Structure formats: structure tokens, C-alpha cells
Amino acid sequence: MTTKPLPFIIIFLSLSFSFSQGVDSPKFGNGLFNLVGKDSTWSMKIAARMQFLSTSTWSEDANGGWADPSHNFSVRRARLKFDGFAYSPKLKYKLELGLSNRDLSGASDFTGNAPRYILDAVVMWNFYENFELWAGQTKLPGNIERVISSGNLQQVGRSLLNRRFTLDRDQGIQLRHHFFIEDNFLVREKFAISQGEGRNITSGNLGGHQYTARLELLPFGKFTSKGEYSGSDLKRETKPKLMLALNYDINQNAVKTRSNQGSYMINDLGYYETNINTFFFDGMFKYNGFSFMWEYANRDADDPIAKNSDGTETGDVVWIGNGLNLQSGYLLAKDWEISGRYTNIDLDDITGRNKETQYTLGLSKFIVGHKLKVQTDFSYLSVDGGTDELMYRLQFDVHF
DSSP states (O other): OTTTTHHHHHHHHHHHHHHHHTOOOOSTTSOSEEEEOTTSSBEEEEEEEEEEEEEEEEEBOTTSSBOOOEEEEEEEEEEEEEEEEESEEEEEEEEEEEOSHHHHOOOSGGGTTOOOOEEEEEEEEEEETTEEEEEEEEEOSOOHHHHSOGGGOSSSSOOHHHHHHOOOEEEEEEEEEEEEETTTEEEEEEEEEEOSSOTTOOSOOOSOOEEEEEEEEETTOOOGGGGGGSSSOTTOOSSOEEEEEEEEEEEEEEOEEEBTEEEEOEETTEEOOEEEEEEEEEEEEEETTEEEEEEEEEEEESSOEEEOTTSOEEEEEOOOEEEEEEEEEEEOGGGEEEEEEEEEEEEOGGGTOOOEEEEEEEEEEEEETBTEEEEEEEEEEEETTSOOEEEEEEEEEEEO
16 A cells, blocks of 8 residues: 555654754663754654563363463554654644554544554644643543553553543544642643544544543642553652542444444444443552552443334444453562552443453563563453453563
């Protein structure tokens, strides 16, 4: 396809421009190049990161034992990131491109049958005091686990709750604001209006729009280095730090089975539409190497069973129900960490999906924080009335 050389052209031009400017490279983990215009009217940091994953899974057999495992090796993520400011430090931008098969997958008529290279393409304008206006494609202000970068996770991957309920990325605008109550109590408000169908959609808006609101309370002040959105307490907070957050999302006349995620619900008139509401209560606590993150999710819909114009069911169903995710870890000497996670997914009976409970034990070695690390975890998935599974994963992360 003609779009395939695009990332490599960007890499070549970026590196050529950087070397032509004679810029000194920063230390490891702070980007490949940090550029600033001669007149200080623009800046750009160029960074790259990779994740290499090995997975082994065992499924329960008919005799109650475990079948021979299946194995998989993959380049889980390979990404380029560009960020900085344009014209004024009050006008920032971020561009992130995905090059791995997982990042590119999902091409369809709705994406112009093109690979989904773009993860983030957003500008952020601090137009007045503590107000910021965002425009473009980026993560919605949804559940904490999704907003934490995949490179800053405490364990090898995100939980089943995130997989079932996340809002992920979309195209639209966001308004963000923060203020302090007294000296140290930080309050952040985030609002978004988006297309409601996920990232890289080119077919135009189907159904209605999506409206997202998030309120964050930090009663003990800011975390060190934005630690509320980073797994593990790598900074070993010297004082307790806490974030409590509430989310509510309304996707009006949604046409997908998981709000702006999942598959399209097609009927004899084109698309089945229903209002889908998603609620999150989540937060983060950190103190002296100990971290605890929690998420509760609930999703419902006005009429979750997709139908044709004559009332017959199409077979598509909105994934409604509840999820709970509890995750904790403790940072040992020499930046080794032991972590544990409990996840419970209880979808409504109409979805036809069994109740799932997953237990995960993780071990991480942070060589240069999240920029260079090795992580491994072992999970047991219990499925009510279904097939239980065991999973072992080993992952290596490097961020330039």
C-alpha cells in the first residue's frame, strides 16, 4: 500500500533534520532528540519505544487437567512519538505513530481500508489561566488504567476490566481545568465531546456523539512526576499521595457493542443505535514504594439487544454489566517489584458471556525506571461454566 513508507519517511526526515542542526542527544530515556528553534518559537522531542512479548497459555481439558500450552512471540508495540510546542509554550502538540501489527490492525471500510498508524494527533492550547482546550485524536479522559501509558504499566498488560469497558481513543475536543482548595488539595475537571466510534475513523459520524466527564480529587497534592498516571511507586513517595476519580460517559445513539469500541451493530436499516452509558470510579494511592490502584466499571444501555426494523434480533448485543479491578505492588531494594491483581467481570446474561475472575502475580525489574525494564507475570483465569486458563508472560521494554 502507498501508506506503508510513511513512518520510515518521517524517521528519515526527522533524523536528517536533527543531525543537520548539530543537536546533542539527551541521556537515555529522554528522547532521541530534543529540538528547539533558533528563535524559540517551537520545540520537538522525538522518542521511540519497543515492547517484545512472549506468552504461553494453558486451557483446562475435559478431564480437569491442562492441555499442552500454546506459545507466542511478538513485537507487541513499536512506536514513534513527537511532542513539543508550536509558536508559544501555551500551544503544545503530540503525535504518536504505531508501527507494530497490533497497532496497525483494524483496517476496514470505516478507516478507508488503511492501516491505523495514528494513535495520537492532538494540539493542547492553554488559552486562559488553568484552562486547556484539546483538539484532535487522543485518549478520552476515561478509566485510569487506560490513560496510563502502555509503557508505564505496573504489570505486563492491562486488566480484563480495561479490555471490556475502556473508552480508549477517539476524535473530538476536550476542555480541561484545575484549581486548588486551600494550599494543597488539587481538583481537576476534564470534559470531552467526541465522534463516538474510536480512532482513525474516516467514514464520518454514525449515530450520535459521545460525551465524557471526569473529576479528579488529589487531597494531598500532586504526585511526584505525575505518578498518579504511572504504575508502581518508583519515586518512593515520602508522603502519602492519593487520587480519587469519577467518570461518566454518554454515547448517544451508539452503533458499536462496547460504546466506541467493539464491533458495529448492523441491521436492515443500516446500523442499530442505542444510548450507552459508562461509569467509572477509580483511583491511585502511593507511599514509600507501596502502590494501590482500583477501578470499578458499570455499563448499561437503553436497549442493549440489537434489532431490525421489524423487531427481530440481529444477534449483536451491547456489552453491559460490571467490572472490578484491584491492583497493588511494593518496590523492593534495587528496584525489583512484586505486584498482584484481582479482576472480576460480571456481564449481563443477555450478552451470553460467562462471569470471569482473574488472579495475576507479577515481578518486575526496573533497570532505568519504566524506560528500560523486564516484566513477567502469571495469571489464572476462572470462567463460570466455561474453560479455565493459565497464562505466563515475559516482556522487555526499551524507550529511547
